[in-house]
Every structure is written in C-alpha cells, then in structure tokens.
Amino acid sequence: MSDKKQQTNSAWGGRFSEQTDAFVEAFTASVQFDQRMYAQDIAGSRAHAKMLNKINILSDQDLNAVLGGLDQVEQEICDGKFNWSVAREDVHMNIEARLTELVGDAGKRLHTGRSRNDQVATDIRLYLREQIRFINVEISRLQWGILEVADREAETIMPGFTHLQVAQPVTFGHHVMAWYEMLKRDASRFADCQQRMNLSPLGAAALAGTSYPIDREFTAKELGFDGPTLNSLDSVSDRDFAIEFCASAAILLTHMSRMSEELVLWSSAQFDFIELPDRFCTGSSIMPQKKNPDVPELVRGKTGRVNGHLISLLTLMKSQPLAYNKDNQEDKEPLFDTVDTVLGCLRAFADMIPAIICKHDNMLKAARQGFSTATDLADYLVRKNLPFRDAHEVVGKAVALGVSSGKDLSELTLEQLQQFSEKIADDVFEVLTLEGSVASRNHIGGTAPEQVRKAVALARQAK
Numbered sequence: 285m286s287d288k289k290q291q292t293n294s295a296w297g298g299r300f301s302e303q304t305d306a307f308v309e310a311f312t313a314s315v316q317f318d319q320r321m322y323a324q325d326i327a328g329s330r331a332h333a334k335m336l337n338k339i340n341i342l343s344d345q346d347l348n349a350v351l352g353g354l355d356q357v358e359q360e361i362c363d364g365k366f367n368w369s370v371a372r373e374d375v376h377m378n379i380e381a382r383l384t385e386l387v388g389d390a391g392k393r394l395h396t397g398r399s400r401n402d403q404v405a406t407d408i409r410l411y412l413r414e415q416i417r418f419i420n421v422e423i424s425r426l427q428w429g430i431l432e433v434a435d436r437e438a439e440t441i442m443p444g445f446t447h448l449q450v451a452q453p454v455t456f457g458h459h460v461m462a463w464y465e466m467l468k469r470d471a472s473r474f475a476d477c478q479q480r481m482n483l484s485p486l487g488a489a490a491l492a493g494t495s496y497p498i499d500r501e502f503t504a505k506e507l508g509f510d511g512p513t514l515n516s517l518d519s520v521s522d523r524d525f526a527i528e529f530c531a532s533a534a535i536l537l538t539h540m541s542r543m544s545e546e547l548v549l550w551s552s553a554q555f556d557f558i559e560l561p562d563r564f565c566t567g568s569s570i571m572p573q574k575k576n577p578d579v580p581e582l583v584r585g586k587t588g589r590v591n592g593h594l595i596s597l598l599t600l601m602k603s604q605p606l607a608y609n610k611d612n613q614e615d616k617e618p619l620f621d622t623v624d625t626v627l628g629c630l631r632a633f634a635d636m637i638p639a640i641i642c643k644h645d646n647m648l649k650a651a652r653q654g655f656s657t658a659t660d661l662a663d664y665l666v667r668k669n670l671p672f673r674d675a676h677e678v679v680g681k682a683v684a685l686g687v688s689s690g691k692d693l694s695e696l697t698l699e700q701l702q703q704f705s706e707k708i709a710d711d712v713f714e715v716l717t718l719e720g721s722v723a724s725r726n727h728i729g730g731t732a733p734e735q736v737r738k739a740v741a742l743a744r745q746a747k
C-alpha cells in the first residue's frame with residue numbers, strides 16, 4: 285500500500301486549504317479492510333454506469349470506457365497488482381481513482397448521481413448476501429454429517445441429562461438430532477435475514493436522492509435485488525441487515541458452543557463417551573499423556589467474539605441520528621470478522637462431527653448408573669392404575685434402597701421391589717431395562733431408535 289501525497293484529498297480537495305493530517309488520513313481510512321468488497325463495488329459501478337447511459341447521462345462511448353476500465357481494475361485486483369492507497373481512503377475511491385487513471389474523464393463521470401453513502405450500503409448488502417450463501421452451504425454440510433452420526437448411532441444408549449445429572453436414557457442419535465434442529469433454525473434465520481436485506485439502496489445518493497432522473501428499478505434488477513429501498517434517508521443509514529446477520533451468527537455460535545461443551549465433557553476421562561480423531565486434537569508440550577479437544581474448545585471461545593460483534597453493532601447504531609454518519613465505517617470489521625469466524629467454525633465442525641467415535645460400552649454403563657429408568661417404573665405403576673403422585677413416591681423409596689445398597693433398580697429383586705407396592709410383578713424388569721425404556725418413547729420427537737431413524741429419513745428428504 286503506497287501513500288501518494290499528490291493524490292491526497294483529490295475527492296474533496298476543492299473545499300480545503302490544507303492537506304489532511306497524515307495521522308488523521310490513516311486514522312479515517314477504511315481501505316485496509318473494506319477492500320474485500322471490491323467485487324461488489326465494481327458490480328455496483330457497472331450497474332450504475334449502465335443506468336446513467338440508459339437515461340442519457342453517460343454516452344455510449346463513456347459507458348464502454350467505464351465498463352472496459354472496470355474490467356481491467358478487477359483484473360488488476362484479482363492478480364494482486366492493484367496499488368491500494370490509504371490516501372484514497374476506501375475501496376470506493378481507490379477503484380474510482382484507478383478507473384479515472386485508466387479511462388480519463390469517463391471515470392470522473394461515473395460518480396454522477398451517487399454517493400459513497402449509497403455505494404457502501406449497497407456493497408455491504410451484496411457482500412453479505414453472498415456470504416450467507418456460503419454459510420448456509422456449510423451449515424448444510426454440518427447437518428449432513430450429523431445425520432450420518434444419528435443414523436449410525438440410532439440405537440446407541442447413553443444417559444440423558446437434566447441439571448447435568450443422569451435423568452433418563454436416550455439414544456446418541458436422538459441427542460445429535462437435537463443439534464440438527466438447532467442448525468435448521470439457524471439456517472432459516474440466515475435465509476430470512478438474506479431475504480430482508482435484498483433491496484437496493486443505490487440511488488439514495490448522499491441522503492436525499494438525486495436530481496437526475498435515475499432508474500432505481502433498473503439498478504436493483506441489474507444487481508439481483510428484489511427492488512429498491514423506499515426512503516433515501518433510511519437507505520444510507522440503515523444497518524439492520526448487518527445487525528440481523530450478527531444476531532443470527534451469535535445464535536448459531538451459541539448453539540455451537542453448547543455442542544462444543546458437550547464434546548469437551550464427553551471426551552474427558554470422567555465421561556469417556558467419545559473420542560475425537562487425533563487430527564482434530566492437539567497435545568501438551570509438557571504433559572505427554574494429554575490429548576486436548578482444541579477444536580470444540582476454540583469454537584466455544586470464538587462464540588465470545590461473535591456475540592461481542594453483535595453488541596458492537598447494536599451500540600454503533602444506538603442513538604445515531606439520520607442519515608449517514610462516519611460511525612458507520614465501524615460496521616465492517618465486526619461484520620467481516622463474524623463472517624470469517626462463522627465460516628471457520630462451521631468448516632471445522634462439518635469435518636469433525638461425522639468422525640466422532642462413540643464408546644458404546646461407556647455410555648451404556650453411565651446410563652445404568654443414576655437410576656435412569658426410575659420414570660419408567662413410575663409409568664409402569666400408573667399403567668397398573670396407581671395415581672402418578674403415589675407412583676412417584678413408591679419409586680422414590682425404591683431408589684433410596686438402591687442408593688443404600690449400591691444397586692440399580694434393575695438389579696433389585698422382585699421381592700425387594702414388591703415391598704414398596706404389591707402392583708409390581710415380574711414383568712417390571714422389561715421396563716427397567718435401558719433398551720425397553722428408550723424403545724417405549726416411540727412418538728414424534730421421542731428418543732426411540734425407530735423415531736430417530738424416521739427423523740433422519742425425513743430430514744434427508746427435506747434437504
């Protein structure tokens with residue numbers, strides 16, 4: 285990046301009697317980060333130039349010069365040959381200045397009837413719209429991985445938890461299908477946000493519109509927007525779409541932090557339910573025995589910065605008077621970091637999740653502890669006509685005996701169980717088994733292996 289002093293302030297120098305302070309120039313520049321929107325900026329300029337030509341503001345000759353010049357600028361950027369300059373402040377002025385170097389006056393005419401204010405609002409929408417497509421592809425890839433695991437582990441029994449205490453047995457497939465549902469909502473939130481943002485602010489100009497007879501429908505269509513935005517002041521100042529995007533990202537990452545937490549717990553020696561393949565873990569430089577679940581830990585940690593970016597944007601917009609304020613230049617770094625972080629986390633998870641190795645025996649053993657079939661015993665008594673509250677009491681006593689004698693309910697003898705209720709017969713042991721317990725929860729949304737398989741099949745169909 286080179287500072288070309290003679291170009292300083294070329295965009296507004298007429299009004300000024302001295303050069304911008306060198307530090308202020310660097311301080312107010314955004315080209316270091318907004319250059320990533322170059323493709324969107326060029327697309328916006330192409331659409332704007334064609335529109336100006338259509339309404340006879342830009343001649344055919346100038347239009348051809350501009351379009352040819354923009355192609356060359358784009359090529360230079362792609363080839364890494366473009367000379368980004370802090371003196372030219374941002375992506376918009378860098379591109380326009382280079383275009384003018386290449387094609388002369390036609391380049392200078394391009395800015396007729398537009399402002400960087402509507403330009404930047406357009407560029408961000410175009411950029412985010414595309415990134416959401418990439419994000420939803422990655423969410424989908426992760427979901428496919430989850431379906432693979434759910435199918436494979438539809439019958440794998442593990443303890444289900446409430447309060448992180450063993451509650452009732454569930455299947456591992458059922459557990460990961462809960463993750464699937466979270467991600468389904470995330471994808472639809474992003475799609476929603478993408479749809480709402482797909483309107484074109486181009487033509488709002490600085491804030492009030494322009495005196496040229498512009499065709500906003502035309503530019504909107506050229507850029508694949510559903511139509512133009514309807515108020516020029518709102519168009520240049522609105523960043524709702526960025527906030528919504530970050531909110532969707534924060535919820536997604538919050539979900540992923542919950543998955544991460546479970547993966548970290550499950551791969552600990554204390555749980556020992558799963559193993560993450562070595563390629564997703566790292567060791568310790570001092571403790572030779574260590575294998576750390578770095579990927580889920582890092583995703584858990586990155587949730588903090590993504591949630592932080594949402595708060596940054598909300599705070600950025602809070603109390604901002606209409607219309608455009610330079611504050612808004614601060615929208616980009618949180619936004620771009622959110623995009624990068626979300627895509628990175630999704631990629632790591634989409635690769636890792638299908639590779640989870642389940643330790644079936646350990647999960648089963650854990651489900652056997654903690655009286656996870658106590659509710660099944662209560663339900664059994666209810667089926668034998670005992671009111672649920674009384675059944676709850678009976679089972680409570682049986683559990684107390686189990687605790688004092690160090691035995692699971694299924695390990696108590698019939699005689700021991702019968703001392704709490706004469707309704708208990710030897711068919712009780714069918715409901716006390718873990719397999720019987722999970723198989724009995726056989727309705728939409730239940731944990732029975734049959735339901736897990738159905739949920740997987742439905743999800744695959746819907747994709």
Ligand code: ARG
Pocket residue numbers: 314318374400401404610612613614
């Ligand atoms: N670099 C600016 C931004 O990112 C572009 C718009 C600047 N407009 C202005 N009048 N200063 O928001």
